[in-house]
Amino acid sequence: EVFFDDDNFMPYDSVFSDEFYNKDPPKDQVELEKLLDEFRTDVVEAGNLTSKEEEEMMDYMDDMVSFKNFTERIRYDSPEASEFQGHLVVACSAADSDLEIAEAITARMEKEFGRRIYVETRCYKHARPEDYLFEVWLESYDVDLLHSKRRATFGSATWAGPAECDGDQIDFLVEEVGYLIGEDHRYSYRLYEYEGIEEG
Incomplete structure (x- = not known):
């Protein structure tokens, strides 16, 4: 973790930086996505669901967590970002x-x-x-x-x-x-x- 008063806090650690969004995703997110992928594979290979049921299951899993950015992207070296x-x-x-x-x-x-x-x-x-x-x-x-x-x-x-x-x-x-x-x-x-x- 990097806090704002740390000496090694860099401009790209700010959420207003484009680079912030290019970082590797958190470990728990990676593990969750891996688990969901494995579950999808198991569902398909098991063959217990109809095509419609399988499609509904996939849609449900894809929609478990959604993200929407309500904040306009701001360059980290802009006057606005300097206030962060x-x-x-x-x-x-x-x-x-x-x-x-x-x-x-x-x-x-x-x-x-x-x-x-x-x-x-x-x-x-x-x-x-x-x-x-x-x-x-x-x-x-x-x-x-x-x-x-x-x-x-x-x-x-x-x-x-x-x-x-x-x-x-x-x-x-x-x-x-x-x-x-x-x-x-x-x-x-x-x-x-x-x-x-x-x-x-």
């Missing part, structure tokens, strides 16, 4: 209610931070209502989970946030993002990261 301070990821299901909230978060971040924050919505179409999938992550000087419907729903001992992302929670996200991309946080440290370390 963080990458906010909203992970949710394909339910209209989730996508409406994701859109509201995107619009609010655009209003508050402009080009300083790049917002990406990752829509997982295979997520079910009982998965309670709605998370908001920020990658800036650190990587932080800002909202988790699942952790709130199942009462994680390490999570005190609400399950629903309403207007008040979006206000909280704006405030938290503003702090986490700021200089005060950049030059601070978190006590829990030093737990168990003794002086001397």
Whole structure:
């Protein structure tokens, strides 16, 4: 992982760089694609499905996760890209209610931070209502989970946030993002990261 205040952070590490999108895909994505390819091969070789059923199965698998870029590509050496301070990821299901909230978060971040924050919505179409999938992550000087419907729903001992992302929670996200991309946080440290370390 490379963070924005690392000495080895290069222009092509910015999401506004064309080179950023030419990097090798993440390991988990490669493994998932390999698994899906193997499953497709097994389905065809088994011959248990009709042509129509096989086509429907392939369409379903191809549509499990979809990506759409809502941000205009910007050159890394442009004035706009020089303002970049963080990458906010909203992970949710394909339910209209989730996508409406994701859109509201995107619009609010655009209003508050402009080009300083790049917002990406990752829509997982295979997520079910009982998965309670709605998370908001920020990658800036650190990587932080800002909202988790699942952790709130199942009462994680390490999570005190609400399950629903309403207007008040979006206000909280704006405030938290503003702090986490700021200089005060950049030059601070978190006590829990030093737990168990003794002086001397």
